[in-house]
Amino acid sequence: MPTYKAPLRDIKFLMNELLDAPAELAKIPYYTTNETADADLMSQVLDEAARFVEGELVPLNAIGDKEGCVRHDNGDVTTPTGFKAAYDKYRAAGWTALDADPTYGGQGMPHLISNVLVEMMNSANVAWSMYPGLSHGAYSALHAVGSDALKDLYLPKIVSGEWTGTMCLTEPHAGTDLGMIRTKATDNGDGSYAISGTKIFISAGEHDMADNIVHLVLARLEGSPEGTKGISLFLVPKFLPTADGKVGERNGVVCGSLEHKMGIHGNATAVLNFDQAQGWLVGEINKGMNHMFIMMNAARLGTGLQGLGLGEVAYQNALAYAKDRTQMRHEPRVNPGEQADPILIHPDVRRMLLTGKAYTEAGRAMAMWLALSIDQEHHHPDEKARKEAADLVALLTPIAKAFMTDNGFNIAVQSQQVFGGHGYIQEWGMEQFVRDARIGQIYEGTNGIQALDLLGRKVLMDGGKKLQKLAGTLQEFVEENESDEHIGDYATQLGKAAQQLGSLTMVIGQKAMGEGGADEVNAAAVDYLRFFGHVVYGYLWARMAKIAHEQIEAGNDKDGFYTAKVQTAKFYFAKLFPEIKTLATTIKAGNETLAVDDRAVFNWEGALVPA
Amino acid sequence: MPTYKAPLRDIKFLMNELLDAPAELAKIPYYTTNETADADLMSQVLDEAARFVEGELVPLNAIGDKEGCVRHDNGDVTTPTGFKAAYDKYRAAGWTALDADPTYGGQGMPHLISNVLVEMMNSANVAWSMYPGLSHGAYSALHAVGSDALKDLYLPKIVSGEWTGTMCLTEPHAGTDLGMIRTKATDNGDGSYAISGTKIFISAGEHDMADNIVHLVLARLEGSPEGTKGISLFLVPKFLPTADGKVGERNGVVCGSLEHKMGIHGNATAVLNFDQAQGWLVGEINKGMNHMFIMMNAARLGTGLQGLGLGEVAYQNALAYAKDRTQMRHEPRVNPGEQADPILIHPDVRRMLLTGKAYTEAGRAMAMWLALSIDQEHHHPDEKARKEAADLVALLTPIAKAFMTDNGFNIAVQSQQVFGGHGYIQEWGMEQFVRDARIGQIYEGTNGIQALDLLGRKVLMDGGKKLQKLAGTLQEFVEENESDEHIGDYATQLGKAAQQLGSLTMVIGQKAMGEGGADEVNAAAVDYLRFFGHVVYGYLWARMAKIAHEQIEAGNDKDGFYTAKVQTAKFYFAKLFPEIKTLATTIKAGNETLAVDDRAVFNWEGALVPA
Structure with a gap:
């Protein structure tokens, strides 16, 4: 069974020495006012994150792969054993609120810190981590462009983790080409809309981990133009909330089936059928694509972090195996009295391991640089600094998504190779890393699409x-x-x-x-x-x-x-x-x-x- | 569900135009005497092979992946639905005997032809194909170094496919480093030996497709030196044959468990426990490693052909999908009246497909060149020609194994990428190609070991x-x-x-x-x-x-x-x-x-x- 230790030494080196993050964040009143970017505090939070991830999420990774999610006849979905309990602990410890806006119950920590948390979570259990990951994307879009009424009703629930969120983009005939979507919205005349259509590949689309699921759905309002210019973004809750934010009536959105996938079995990839579901407009009519890109950019960096996290954990386990496994003899001998030497002594094994280490540590540096830039983009008091940060984020995001997931997959494959035949056997866990890493190159815009971007x-x-x-x-x-x-x-x-x-x-x-x-x-x-x-x-x-x-x-x-x-x-x-x-x-x-x-x-x- | 059409046009181009194989084989009396290398005959055999593979093996590929093999409490193993029936047809049609020695019931066709058959079988169903594949390896070693008594008793059964064979090399602590094996042989004093030990990763190690299984086992004879110089090769049948070649008593070799693997689920990867099993020496005492390399070299080319075959079938399906799937618009338009154009028009999709085509067609050329050289090595009347062919085979075998399996895996991954999100879903079958292709880089000597060779x-x-x-x-x-x-x-x-x-x-x-x-x-x-x-x-x-x-x-x-x-x-x-x-x-x-x-x-x- 694989193990994982969060690479805290490297993370703190990057935070304090490469990026000088405490000093950079001290220039931003949002953080100084909230006192959330203190170097010691950030360091302590990272230590605590590591403990949570190592203790709660690592042990569930193989279970999630083996059990997968189960859809029942009524459309309900049961997640793997232990997933909900771990989520309850995660919520209770406040991790869902880590970098969220204090106005809605968030802790207001820098994105730099939540970025590191996400990397660790992806190392530990990428399928589990997608449930809060998707929520965070929905939070970002709603926070950025939602009406105050929507934000007041939904954001506290999402920030506290009581409710989770999704991104509903893809349809069977429309993946890369979202301009072709057919899900339609009709104005109910009461400020709400009726949403009908079928969405596929909806990660965390249905599950039993939270009381409600808030779907952010791309749909075409009747009468809107064809193509991407006629798409709007709607909020469609699984349960309609009461005015005081309790879970009310069931809405017209049902999980029609779950996909059987190569990996990330612990995450429910749902087909969602919307049948006159009640929804509310998020942002402006026909600006859905722009609004969706708020989620999408966060999701792209998050996907890059899957590649990073999986590369890290695959590397760690390959290194441990290479120290332990003895085959063949090296001159000079490492174990002179024994039959064979640890395979870590062989240069080709070292080459595979160093490849993992070199790509992972550079990827982490890039991701944290990008995360700090996002903090500057969002909160820096100087407009020019915000613009410069935004430009860097825009430029590096497709690289973070594609380069980190391609490298992460390759590291997982090479780390599996270090195990020889044992790498192909499920119980060692290395082949799960390969299967789980593969999706990062595909979703949230394939890596070919990232390159075009x-x-x-x-x-x-x-x-x-x-x-x-x-x-x-x-x-x-x-x-x-x-x-x-x-x-x-x-x-x-x-x-x-x-x-x-x-x-x-x-x-x-x-x-x-x-x-x-x-x-x-x-x-x-x-x-x-x-x-x-x-x-x-x-x-x-x-x-x-x-x-x-x-x-x-x-x-x-x-x-x-x-x-x-x-x-x-x-x-x-x-x-x-x-x-x-x-x-x-x-x-x-x-x-x-x-x-x-x-x-x-x-x-x-x-x-x-x-x- | 994936489809497959054998690339007969390309195969015949290589056979007749690149390699001029009929003329080359006409220089070899073994083939002219047996009249097995006639250009028309070879062409007809290939057509027939394609029909068998497309009709019988392709439909079982997804079934094999889904069902896997099941081990029962008594150690018996049930293969996936349809596997045995297809094997019975395969045997009945004479494919197990294709390139085997006519002395033992073989058809004496050139290795060139069986090489192409194996490529096709690997495209269609690599897990199924490993059952006859391993038999063929056992046939080769026994044929090359077995005593006449052993050959007369076992080879007709293996050639006819009534019995299958295995290669038993790996032990838990000894993979690459076979010098460390502990399975031991004790002289029974009656011309047979008692074999005890545990072998792991034994492909086709136990199954219900044939009446008997002939294990070729590396073991250390009591008193032999340590390391590779003290290893001998033994034949250990699952059932001890009677003198007239019928299946007799059960021998002391039992399947202790089956591995749960990333792919090739339809092939039974067995842990075999040998407990005082009766065996017979194959070749000379302490020359087991040399003898095993006869099988191993055939297995290495066979593994390379897995990479080739999987690359070909993954490419074919990605191409079909790229013609069918429409997303985004290209200038000039392919479908001017419709919403989107087939993705095959986009250069990056063409790049992925051409990568598959270019590596696959070159790989096929190399594999067939190598196979023809094996025919020359074995049967050419001129000693110098035999030596030259042998040298080329020795040089190209590690390249065929490693380069073709690395490229095959990469092609499978890129072909999966062409499908976007659908590539990650099991029902499309692309992710199975990736999982099945991955093992080729690992077994029969990892690709790192090939490079050292x-x-x-x-x-x-x-x-x-x-x-x-x-x-x-x-x-x-x-x-x-x-x-x-x-x-x-x-x-x-x-x-x-x-x-x-x-x-x-x-x-x-x-x-x-x-x-x-x-x-x-x-x-x-x-x-x-x-x-x-x-x-x-x-x-x-x-x-x-x-x-x-x-x-x-x-x-x-x-x-x-x-x-x-x-x-x-x-x-x-x-x-x-x-x-x-x-x-x-x-x-x-x-x-x-x-x-x-x-x-x-x-x-x-x-x-x-x-x-």
């Missing part, structure tokens, strides 16, 4: 402004450090890669404006996102290595933490960062070799590409 | 002789074609890559002879195998493109098959082959960044690497 929307349609801002930050770092005796080489490599990213962006942009059109963006996007991800991770590894060298020179490396950082950075630049060489080539190759003769290559008559 | 044993310990022989073949091809108007660029790229492979080999070899020692081989091996794989695939794609261009110019491309080959080759060189740029860098980086301070990086006191 990055390259198309966040870079090219923006005229490269956000990219240039980040490039300026990197360039400054490179100039300051390219002669550094320790990290000068990394800075130089980073500088070259950042320049190359700029020139690749130009090449794609020019092709896209020419005959190639949008196909050139589509053809390059996935490789471009990976290249960009390495530039960000390279920057973060160089910065982490710089701090680590300083601490080593100051004699502060008693536990070897900084030595580990230095050596992992070295590994990253030697073995992982060079992926950009291939990516530069494949990005430049563009769409030319993809624009094949469809009749010949794919036996497809539907295509326009000429023979 | 290639670089350490097949290249460096051989003084580079086998590599130079292949390099000579490539160099000749490059020189002949580097000015070719169509494939000159591929030939040039291939020539450079082959030279780089040679120089990388030298670099690693020198490091390994110096202070770095074996760790440098271990550190580079996995990346080296991937680089080598691309050189082989590049060679085969260039050759396929050359033939295709000739046929196009001759006006023989009515169905577009050759156009597809030309365009897929172009894609391969533009988008996949450039992986070697990164690999060259990471190979050169060697062991330096892996030799980290273990106390600091891995919190490990067991290590020798100094702080």
